Amino acid sequence: MxxxxxxxxxxxxLSINTSCQIRLLESNDVLDEIKRSLSHLYNYQxxxxxxxxxxxxxxxxxxxxxxxxxxxxxxxxxxxxTIDNPxxxxxxxxxxxxxxxxxxxxxxxxxxxxxxFFDLFGKAFYVMxxxxxxxxxxxxxxxxxxxxxxxxxxxxxESFNEFYFTTGLYNYYITAYPEKHPSYKPxxxxxxxxxxxxxxxxxxxxxxxxxxxxxxxxxFLSFIYxxxxxxxxxxxxxxxxxxxxxxxxxxxxxxxxxxxxxDNKFPLAEVLIKNLDKxxxxxxxxxxFVLRGIYxxxxxxxxxxxxxxxxxxxxxxxxxGPLTKDxxxxxxxxxxxxxxxxxxxxxxxxxxxxxxxxxxxxxxxTDK
Numbered sequence: 001m002x003x004x005x006x007x008x009x010x011x012x013x014l015s016i017n018t019s020c021q022i023r024l025l026e027s028n029d030v031l032d033e034i035k036r037s038l039s040h041l042y043n044y045q046x047x048x049x050x051x052x053x054x055x056x057x058x059x060x061x062x063x064x065x066x067x068x069x070x071x072x073x074x075x076x077x078x079x080x081x082t083i084d085n086p087x088x089x090x091x092x093x094x095x096x097x098x099x100x101x102x103x104x105x106x107x108x109x110x111x112x113x114x115x116x117f118f119d120l121f122g123k124a125f126y127v128m129x130x131x132x133x134x135x136x137x138x139x140x141x142x143x144x145x146x147x148x149x150x151x152x153x154x155x156x157x158e159s160f161n162e163f164y165f166t167t168g169l170y171n172y173y174i175t176a177y178p179e180k181h182p183s184y185k186p187x188x189x190x191x192x193x194x195x196x197x198x199x200x201x202x203x204x205x206x207x208x209x210x211x212x213x214x215x216x217x218x219x220f221l222s223f224i225y226x227x228x229x230x231x232x233x234x235x236x237x238x239x240x241x242x243x244x245x246x247x248x249x250x251x252x253x254x255x256x257x258x259x260x261x262x263d264n265k266f267p268l269a270e271v272l273i274k275n276l277d278k279x280x281x282x283x284x285x286x287x288x289f290v291l292r293g294i295y296x297x298x299x300x301x302x303x304x305x306x307x308x309x310x311x312x313x314x315x316x317x318x319x320x321g322p323l324t325k326d327x328x329x330x331x332x333x334x335x336x337x338x339x340x341x342x343x344x345x346x347x348x349x350x351x352x353x354x355x356x357x358x359x360x361x362x363x364x365x366t367d368k
Contacts (some may be wrong), residue, residue, distance in 0.1 A: 012172035030059050035070070035211060042072050042215050044248040049073050064105070064118035067097035071125060079251060080283060081321035083133050092129070098122035117162060121212070134322045164206035165213040169220065172199030176228050181360075200224070202220055207238070218242055222255065227361045232263050243272070250279055254287040258330075261291075262363065266299040282316055283324075289313030290327045293334050310334040333367055340368070 037052035053069050060066065085091075087344050105115030110218035130138035174194035177200030178185040200221070207217035208227035225231040236259045242252040253272050260269040273295060276288040290313035297306035314331035317324040336351030348368075356365045 027059070030056060031211065033059075034065065035078060037069055038072075038212070038215070039245075041069075041076050042249055044076065046073055046077050054216075062101070064098045064101035064122065066096040067101065068118055068122060068125075072092045072096060074130075075125075075250075079337070080132075081129065082319050082323065083135070093124065095122055095126045095129070099126070103252060119210075121265050122326060124351050132323055161206060161210045162213050164202045165210060165217050165220075168202030168204075168217070169198045170199070170205060171195045171202060172224065175199075176224075180228065182324040185350070215242070215246075217254070219255075222259070226259060226262075230362070232259060235259050236263055247275070250276060250281075250284045250287060254291060254327075257287075257291050258294075261294055262299060265293060270295055282319070286316035286320075286324065286327060290315065290334075294330065297337070303341060306334060307338040312337070325359045326361060326364065329355040329361070330365045332358065333364060337368065 012122075028036060033052050033056050033070050037049050037056065038051035040052060049069075050073060053066070053073070056069070057066050071091055074087050074091040074094065075081050078091070079093065081088060099119050102115045102117075102119035102122060102220055103157075105112045106119060109115070130136070135318070161357050170192075174188055174191055175196045175302070178188040201222075203221050207214055207221060210217060218238045219240050222230040222235045222242065225238070226235035229235075236256075238255040239252070239259050242249070243256040246252055253276055257269045257272040260266070269291070273291045276284045276291070279285075289309045293306045293309035293313060295306075296302045296309060300306075310331045313327060314335070317328040332351045332355035336348045336355065338348075339351065340348035352365070352368060359365060
């Protein structure tokens with residue numbers, strides 16, 4: 001819920017008029033190089049991403065886009081990025097540099113659209129890192145400052161396509177989250193009313209037309225259709241886009257494999273799981289263990305082998321804490337189903353309860 005509250009607050013930080021102008025991002029050669037850098041980093045081609053970034057720096061040194069992209073590269077190179085990762089201090093330094101540099105632009109011109117974008121999303125990046133790692137106390141001071149700056153209005157999207165992402169997320173989640181978790185309805189009532197259908201349309205527009213947030217919009221669409229809309233076909237559509245464009249990205253590969261198995265396309269999912277096996281890092285290994293457990297249990301009916309894979313996946317996923325809660329919950333549910341088949345209902349119930357305490361996604365915790 002903390003991530004959702006952050007999203008609500010972020011969307012009120014758009015307190016500018018719409019006459020502001022884009023400068024750097026109207027330069028086609030710089031914009032093309034930014035697109036190349038983003039494409040490389042999302043595909044885990046970090047050497048190539050840094051080469052493109054070097055060319056951007058030659059043309060736009062001192063612009064907040066430089067440290068913002070540097071932070072993105074570090075983040076994905078170390079995904080999932082934990083607090084104790086040796087590269088975390090450098091990552092946080094680059095994020096802070098991005099929004100501080102944006103702040104300098106805003107001192108010169110409070111309506112500078114690029115300054116507003118990188119100030120907002122630099123701070124959002126910083127906030128999300130600490131929230132994802134279960135440290136809300138680290139970001140509360142930022143939320144207070146951001147909230148004081150806010151007004152109720154989403155006119156920026158007409159000037160800059162990236163803001164279709166924030167308005168889309170807001171319109172969807174301010175309605176969908178309280179529907180799923182009724183205890184949060186009093187909180188939602190304090191904010192501007194949303195529109196789920198409009199939110200989805202705005203995210204879809206962003207997924208086709210944005211630069212910095214096109215990929216993130218496609219991920220959230222896949223996630224929303226999977227976790228909130230119970231629409232596996234639409235979830236698969238966007239996950240497929242991510243996988244086909246960025247086959248080197250372990251996170252997107254794992255997401256697509258999960259959805260394929262929910263859609264009973266196990267042979268194709270097996271290909272993706274084998275691709276994860278080829279990668280030399282603990283996160284990909286963890287994904288492969290858990291997903292292979294699902295494959296062995298649901299398709300091959302080899303329950304003992306599946307149980308072993310779930311145990312190995314659980315051991316690795318717990319090292320990442322809340323960052324891999326979905327894989328932790330998938331493992332716990334798989335182990336619970338194993339005990340249920342073996343008539344150990346007490347153990348099964350215990351694992352189901354742990355899964356529910358870890359993750360609230362229905363497609364995971366209702367699979368008993």
